[in-house]
Structures are given as C-alpha cells and as structure tokens.
Amino acid sequence: MARLLSLVEDASPHLREIARALTPYTGGARIIGLTGPPGAGKSTSTAMLLSALRAQGKRVAVLAIDPSSPFSGGALLGDRIRMGEHATDPGVFIRSMATRGHLGGLAWATPQSARVLDAVGFDVVLIETVGVGQSEVDVVQLADSTVVLLAPGMGDGVQAAKAGVLEIADIFVVNKADRDGADATVRELTDMLSASRREITGPSWRQPVVRTVASRGEGGDDVLDALARHHSWLLDTGELAGRRNERARAEVEAIALRQVQAEFAGLHGGEAVRLLGKRVADGELDPYAAADELVAGLRH
Amino acid sequence: MARLLSLVEDASPHLREIARALTPYTGGARIIGLTGPPGAGKSTSTAMLLSALRAQGKRVAVLAIDPSSPFSGGALLGDRIRMGEHATDPGVFIRSMATRGHLGGLAWATPQSARVLDAVGFDVVLIETVGVGQSEVDVVQLADSTVVLLAPGMGDGVQAAKAGVLEIADIFVVNKADRDGADATVRELTDMLSASRREITGPSWRQPVVRTVASRGEGGDDVLDALARHHSWLLDTGELAGRRNERARAEVEAIALRQVQAEFAGLHGGEAVRLLGKRVADGELDPYAAADELVAGLRH
Incomplete structure (x- = not known):
C-alpha cells in the first residue's frame, strides 16, 4: 500500500x-x-x-x-x-x-x-x-x-x-x-x-x-x-453523490491538465515553450499571444 | 494602476x-x-x-x-x-x-x-x-x-x-x-x-x-x-536573462493551462466534464481514461 x-x-x-x-x-x-x-x-x-x-x-x-x-x-x-x-x-x-x-x-x-x-x-x-x-x-x-x-x-x-x-x-x-x-x-x-x-x-x-x-x-x-x-x-x-461527483470531476481535470502540461513541455522537445518564454521576456510577444500559440500546438 | x-x-x-x-x-x-x-x-x-x-x-x-x-x-x-x-x-x-x-x-x-x-x-x-x-x-x-x-x-x-x-x-x-x-x-x-x-x-x-x-x-x-x-x-x-525567460515561460504556461481549463469547462456546456466525473465516482471509468476523453475533446 x-x-x-x-x-x-x-x-x-x-x-x-x-x-x-x-x-x-x-x-x-x-x-x-x-x-x-x-x-x-x-x-x-x-x-x-x-x-x-x-x-x-x-x-x-x-x-x-x-x-x-x-x-x-x-x-x-x-x-x-x-x-x-x-x-x-x-x-x-x-x-x-x-x-x-x-x-x-x-x-x-x-x-x-x-x-x-x-x-x-x-x-x-x-x-x-x-x-x-x-x-x-x-x-x-x-x-x-x-x-x-x-x-x-x-x-x-x-x-x-x-x-x-x-x-x-x-x-x-x-x-x-x-x-x-x-x-x-x-x-x-x-x-x-x-x-x-x-x-x-x-x-x-x-x-x-x-x-x-x-x-x-x-x-x-x-x-x-x-x-x-x-x-x-x-x-x-443526495448531496453525497454530488460531492463525490465533484471530487471525481476535480481529479479528472487535474489529471487532464497535467497531461496537457506534459504535452506543452514536449512540444518540439520543450523548445517551443522555452522560445515563447524568451520572446515574452524580450518584449516581442505578449503572454496571451504566446499562450495561444502553445494551445494551438496541442491541436496539431 | x-x-x-x-x-x-x-x-x-x-x-x-x-x-x-x-x-x-x-x-x-x-x-x-x-x-x-x-x-x-x-x-x-x-x-x-x-x-x-x-x-x-x-x-x-x-x-x-x-x-x-x-x-x-x-x-x-x-x-x-x-x-x-x-x-x-x-x-x-x-x-x-x-x-x-x-x-x-x-x-x-x-x-x-x-x-x-x-x-x-x-x-x-x-x-x-x-x-x-x-x-x-x-x-x-x-x-x-x-x-x-x-x-x-x-x-x-x-x-x-x-x-x-x-x-x-x-x-x-x-x-x-x-x-x-x-x-x-x-x-x-x-x-x-x-x-x-x-x-x-x-x-x-x-x-x-x-x-x-x-x-x-x-x-x-x-x-x-x-x-x-x-x-x-x-x-x-547571463543568469538574469535565464531567470526572466523562465518566469515568462511559467507565466505563458499558466495562462495556457487556464485557457485549457476554461475549454474543459465549456465542452458541451460543462456537461462533458461533469458526466466524466460522475462516471468515475460511480466506478464505471477510471480517472485516467476519463482524462483522456477530456483531452481528446480539445482536439475536435
């Protein structure tokens, strides 16, 4: 255990x-x-x-x-x-x-x-x-x-x-x-x-x-x-079922988000997210536009 | 401000x-x-x-x-x-x-x-x-x-x-x-x-x-x-640039994850994630399989 x-x-x-x-x-x-x-x-x-x-x-x-x-x-x-x-x-x-x-x-x-x-x-x-x-x-x-x-x-x-x-x-x-x-x-x-x-x-x-x-x-x-x-x-x-459904929902979401985070980290071997960070730090790109690119990377 | x-x-x-x-x-x-x-x-x-x-x-x-x-x-x-x-x-x-x-x-x-x-x-x-x-x-x-x-x-x-x-x-x-x-x-x-x-x-x-x-x-x-x-x-x-790039990377990732979380919440008007939670709570589905379905929903 x-x-x-x-x-x-x-x-x-x-x-x-x-x-x-x-x-x-x-x-x-x-x-x-x-x-x-x-x-x-x-x-x-x-x-x-x-x-x-x-x-x-x-x-x-x-x-x-x-x-x-x-x-x-x-x-x-x-x-x-x-x-x-x-x-x-x-x-x-x-x-x-x-x-x-x-x-x-x-x-x-x-x-x-x-x-x-x-x-x-x-x-x-x-x-x-x-x-x-x-x-x-x-x-x-x-x-x-x-x-x-x-x-x-x-x-x-x-x-x-x-x-x-x-x-x-x-x-x-x-x-x-x-x-x-x-x-x-x-x-x-x-x-x-x-x-x-x-x-x-x-x-x-x-x-x-x-x-x-x-x-x-x-x-x-x-x-x-x-x-x-x-x-x-x-x-x-019936609140018990409601709470347990909600707990399971939160658990599923946490697992899914972690999975997505791992995918972000894996995009172009991690280069994609590092480069986006650098462009934001350099003032070339705002963080929302960078986040859009990151999310778009998931769908390819 | x-x-x-x-x-x-x-x-x-x-x-x-x-x-x-x-x-x-x-x-x-x-x-x-x-x-x-x-x-x-x-x-x-x-x-x-x-x-x-x-x-x-x-x-x-x-x-x-x-x-x-x-x-x-x-x-x-x-x-x-x-x-x-x-x-x-x-x-x-x-x-x-x-x-x-x-x-x-x-x-x-x-x-x-x-x-x-x-x-x-x-x-x-x-x-x-x-x-x-x-x-x-x-x-x-x-x-x-x-x-x-x-x-x-x-x-x-x-x-x-x-x-x-x-x-x-x-x-x-x-x-x-x-x-x-x-x-x-x-x-x-x-x-x-x-x-x-x-x-x-x-x-x-x-x-x-x-x-x-x-x-x-x-x-x-x-x-x-x-x-x-x-x-x-x-x-x-050169560590300053490194730290600032890393901070911007974390910021971009946090914005992107929040965006994904909002998309999860919006899938089928929130019904998708609620239903997955219920199926996990009911023991029909394990949380990893449920998370897979959630992430797959993003790509449609």
Whole structure:
C-alpha cells in the first residue's frame, strides 16, 4: 500500500493501470477533511479522532498534507511522532504527503491517494491539512465532510476566520475548550452562523459547533456523532453523490491538465515553450499571444 | 494602476489587450522575492527595505501575497496597517493580493501583476509571501532575486528549513539579530551553506547571510548591498536573462493551462466534464481514461 502511494507521489507511469484496476473497488470509504489554523491542535485532534474511530472498529487512514513548505519539515515530523501510539495498529495507516515540486501538486496527488486507500478497504480516510495555502484548502474541501478546527484566543480568532471558513466547514470544532475564551469563541461562531443562516432558504445543513479538549481525548465521540449526522444528511439529500461527483470531476481535470502540461513541455522537445518564454521576456510577444500559440500546438 | 491590478485578479477578458499594450514597456523593474516562515518578521522587513529603497530614490511596489487562507485575513490586515508610514508616499504602492478561488491562483495572477507594475515604471517590485504552501513558494522563486528570512529560536529553526530553502534562497537574512541565538542561527546557516557548496563545481553565487533588526530598521542597507551584488552577478553570468525567460515561460504556461481549463469547462456546456466525473465516482471509468476523453475533446 505504501508502495502504491509512492507511485502516486512519484507520478509513476503505472498509475494508469493501477487506477483502472482499483476503480471498481472504490466508493466504500468516508473521506473526511480536517483543517484549521496553525496552533488549533490539528495533530492532537487527528490522534483523538483516530482513537475514537478505532474504538468503533473502523479502519482508518490518515493523509497528512505537508504545506509543502521548505520551513515545515521539522514541525510535521514532530506531529507524526505524536501519533506514535497508533504506529503498530494494523487498522491504522498514516501517510505524510510531500508533494512539493510536483506539477499540479496536491490537487493531483491527494484524490488519487485517497482513491488507493478507499480501494484497499479503509472505512475512513482522514485528510489533515493546515488551512494555509490555496491548494491545501481546495483539497480538503473536496472531502465528504470537512471539519474546521479553531481554538480560543488565536489572534483575531473567529473574526479573522470569517472570510472563507463559513463555506468550507461542515462541522466546527472549538478545541482547547478548557481554556479561557472558549465560551466567547463558541458564541462568536454561533452568532456568525445564525447570521449567515438568515440568508439561506430551504432546508439545509446546520453546521454544529462541537467542543473538544483533544490533548485529554475529550470530545472525540461528539465529533464522530456530528460526522455521523452529517453523513446521514449527505445521504438523505443526495448531496453525497454530488460531492463525490465533484471530487471525481476535480481529479479528472487535474489529471487532464497535467497531461496537457506534459504535452506543452514536449512540444518540439520543450523548445517551443522555452522560445515563447524568451520572446515574452524580450518584449516581442505578449503572454496571451504566446499562450495561444502553445494551445494551438496541442491541436496539431 | 489599482484598477489594472483588479482586472488581473478578476481574470478580466480585457487582460489580453492590456498585456499586449504593456509588453513593450516591461523589463525595467527588478523583481525581488521575500519569504520566510511565520514569525520571521516579513512585514517589518518589507517595511525596512521599502524605507531603504526610498532613501535611494527608487520607486517601489509591494505585492503582498495572502496565503489565500480563510484564517489569515486578520493578521494580514494588521501587516498592511504597519506599512502605514508609506501609505501617502507616491513612490510606494502596496497591494495585498487575494487570489483565493481563482483557477490557477497565484501562478496565474502574480507574474501578470508584476508585469503591470514593471510596465508602469516601478524600479523594484517586491513580492512578499509567507513560505507556506507550494504555490506561494513557487511564485517567489521566480523573482530575479529571492531573499529568505529567518529568525533565531524559531522551533526547529534552520534544521527544519533545510529541505527547500537552500535551493530557493539567493540571500539569507537572519532577522531579530539582537536576540539570543542569532549567532547560532547564522553559524548553522553558514555551515549548511559551506557543506552544500562542496557539491557545486564551477563559479557560482555564494549566498550571503545578512543580519538585520528590522524592527529598529537596522541592516536594511546591508540587504540592499547584497541584492545589488546579486544583481551584478545575474547580469555578468547571463543568469538574469535565464531567470526572466523562465518566469515568462511559467507565466505563458499558466495562462495556457487556464485557457485549457476554461475549454474543459465549456465542452458541451460543462456537461462533458461533469458526466466524466460522475462516471468515475460511480466506478464505471477510471480517472485516467476519463482524462483522456477530456483531452481528446480539445482536439475536435
């Protein structure tokens, strides 16, 4: 399995056959995204959810997405070590994804890795990513259910989070709920949510706000309950199929774009695109006209 | 100018004419990238470099790249406010880029925004981005010169930074150099650099390590000196043309890929890609076969 995932990360030419062989076995796993700002306690929360899911007898895979940063290596290594208690459990698989340098990056590798883990029989695939960086957020919101983690007293807190969080969260978790300010954070979130709900008509999912103290393992079952309710809602409304179709669409598009990019790189042995770059840099050609020539090259 | 940049960020259909009109006027600005982990003092350092460049009479534009995170709004707003002293200076232009939700995102909007600022006559375009997230790092390393900022006592520090920093930095700045541990950080960096140099043959750029205390404005001129030396090196070796060709190549490719993506979305009014997604989600078709169909659709 680890080797299959390496083939995905290395963009192996064998992926084509592998994807074909695995496709009939996919669709059984629940894909859960977990994200939040640095310091909210994502790794501890992942560890807590792992324990809670294992107690229910579920087989769980974790895809921990490095923000692909040159600066993050150390911290993430630490995170992985903290998950040590699950290291010897055959019902748990943890993969830290390093996608830096890949064309297409996360959008390309993550859905395919989730597909592998789904096909080999995991009940849950948990995608954990820090909520910084566009591609990281794009990836996590393609899950069946997305959990957004906050903690009290985090800088501008909920206000800062307002911009994009409302749209991507299915479930909010206020972690470190034993700390000062937890009530205020929950209240701010609740106010924000009821304000935004007024704009919505028709029956819709009401994002719950769950409190946890992940470091003491408190609240894991409450998060799982909220996830179970969300899953039922997804099934009842047909939204699950919609999300999975959308995820597959994004995956297909990412593969196709990468294929096109490889074709660009291959046009006249790479000379075509290099020459177009040079002409643009020299001010002879504008980049749109150059892009037109590149795309036209595909059709010959 | 602000309106031109909005057209870029909104992916306006007028970009094509604008790019054509601006192209002959580009190439005069130096494009400088500034990146580093959270907490290294990027905004303060940007403000310091702004002052130092203004003292040399340079017109300076700053593109501050939001990590496109739902969580970062507040912090970045704060950063912008700290640049207040330059707010009324007509030789300074500061733009905070919000690219979340865009197809192609940063890779698409940043080089085009830099092109606009170059064409309208800025001497320096400073691209400031937090070194988290693949696309953010990809963008900053397409500058003429890339400055990587570190500070003493930052978690795993230099060790954590090792992975990707060596390749992207032209100049290292150890900020907060008045703090404990600054010497150790400089030494670690220096050791790391001399170890990596042994593997290089031929005359090459030796990445300097500059100390600053940006909060007190100390070291700004030293950074500018290092940048000036790097610029001379770029000119002498022909590397400047190489980097600019490569930047233009990446820009052309990003525009072309976005164009292809728009064509995918338009195939049969978007039905083609949606149906392919559904067939993959239903397990009828593997994503590679689906991508083949999508790419084949381009050629009809």
